[in-house]
Amino acid sequence: MNHRHFIRVAMLLAVALSVFGTGAPASAQGNATNYLGAQIIIRSTTFWDAVFNGTVNANRYERWSLQLVEAENFTISIIATSGNLTPDIHLMDANENEIAVGNGSLSSAALTTNQPAGDYFIQVQPQSGEGTYLMEITRTEQVVEPTASVMLNPAAVLVGGTSTGTVMLTNIPQGGYASAEFTCSFNPALIQISNIADAGLFGNDSAVAVNGPANGSFVFAVAGSNGQRATSDGAVFTFTATALAIGEAEISCVARVSTGGSLTTIASTPATLLITAGEGALTGTVLATKPVTVTLYDQAQNVEASGVADANGNFSLTAPAGTYSAVASAPGFLRAQGNPALTSGVTTTMPTISLLAGDIDGNDVIDQFDALTIGINYNLSAPTEADLNNDGTINVLDLEMLAANYRDTGPTPWQ
The missing domain is CATH 2.60.120.380 (Jelly Rolls)
Known part of the structure; x- marks a missing residue:
């Protein structure tokens, strides 16, 4: 071949x-x-x-x-x-x-x-x-882009509380950054920003300039001195966010970085601070011969909290700070109603009150119809609303309690 x-x-x-x-x-x-x-x-x-x-x-x-x-x-x-x-x-x-x-x-x-x-x-x-x-x-190599992000610790606070914010740079490219600029915005009605401080990512004795905060924004600029650069991921600066009002406060920082001589905008991730109202306590004593229930209603008349007083009529409820309608009730008695204002971290005490016996039909009036119910069910144990003294028998002793409050109307003011 x-x-x-x-x-x-x-x-x-x-x-x-x-x-x-x-x-x-x-x-x-x-x-x-x-x-x-x-x-x-x-x-x-x-x-x-x-x-x-x-x-x-x-x-x-x-x-x-x-x-x-x-x-x-x-x-x-x-x-x-x-x-x-x-x-x-x-x-x-x-x-x-x-x-x-x-x-x-x-x-x-x-x-x-x-x-x-x-x-x-x-x-x-x-x-x-x-x-x-x-x-x-x-x-295929996954392209990892440099990013900036805002981190909050804690991420949720009560009104008046504080959170520490940290602005990070991640995925810093080889060669690092000579400088960086962050333009940050926030809602000044919800939070206050203070204590803006360099975190040292650009080396010792870096040059720092801060403008603001004012009207919901501030600028933080930093450059490494004497040739120092940011070469590894980490925190650029920190700040303190103080919660002023209930809501969700977003803090965003637009980042521009320089490897030397020109700025480039990079992706950034904001953070949101959840602000809630702190709880206050409501206590007091409500007297009646029946078990007493105390209920807190918010401004929309939704039940915020409810509880049964102990054998001595003492109660304690907790709810977010705010103004409420407090209603004390017991079967066969006129309701008592007040409007307490709860403050975060503070215990509000309602005045001691005695509920008025006799409103058997629950229409906020003690009248002949309530007395008629006692007569119809005389010497019986039901309805329990008519057993005003809670002794298990409907009789003249219950009528006597009713008569003491005859023609009274409710709800009784509780202030």
Whole structure:
């Protein structure tokens, strides 16, 4: 065999190896399944950045297995090498549920995705036409952009409380930053900003300029002195946020950084301080021969708190700071009502009051209809509202208690 014939034989062997996969990092398996009338050939991949070849048509799809041992960003690229094939890529999980699709255009298709560790399938099928193809699976480097962010500790406070804010720089590029500028905004009706201080990210004795805070904004600028730069992630500056009113106060800082001579705006993430009202306590004593319930209603007449007084009539309730309607009630008695104002961290004591017996029907009037109820149920134990002295029998002793408050109306002022 002369030298020219030897070269031809070698080329034929190389083509055969690429077509049939002998020794290549892809292998065709012997098993197959059917999918929408098409036979699916199960194949396996072995290496990143390797090229795999296959053939698909209306009656034949190919499904490649892919195992990720850790989370990966990767791109699946397919180029048709013969025929009139326009390919589609279907990424499936281990249970053959479709995760993502890369629709082809003309003779190629691509799908870029990020997936956690696990077993997957890459199904190649024709969008139209048929033919052979080459497939490559490559890792794609995840681009990590520099960012600024505001952090609050704690993230929720009571009115009058404080939170420490920290403005961070992360993903600082190689070479670092020579300077940075932060333009921060906040709602001055909800919070007050103070104690703005450099955190040392730009080195010792950095040059710092602060403008504000005023009218809901301030500027913090810092530059490393004597060639010092910010070269690692960390805190740029801190501040104190004091809560002034109930609400959600967002603090955002637009960041511009310089590697030297010019400023570039980078992405920034704000933080929100949740401000709630502190709780106050309401205590007092309400006297009656029946168990007494004390209820607090807010300005919309919604129940904010409720409790039953003890055997001596003493009660204690807690609720967020604010003005409420306090109602003391007992079955068969006129209600008492007051309007206490609760202050955060303070105990408010209502005056001692005795409920007036006799309002058996609960209409805020002690009259003949209440007396009639006693007469109708004389010497009985029910209704319990008519047993004013709570001795288990409705009789003249209950009528006597009613008579002491005859014609009185409620609610009784409780101030």
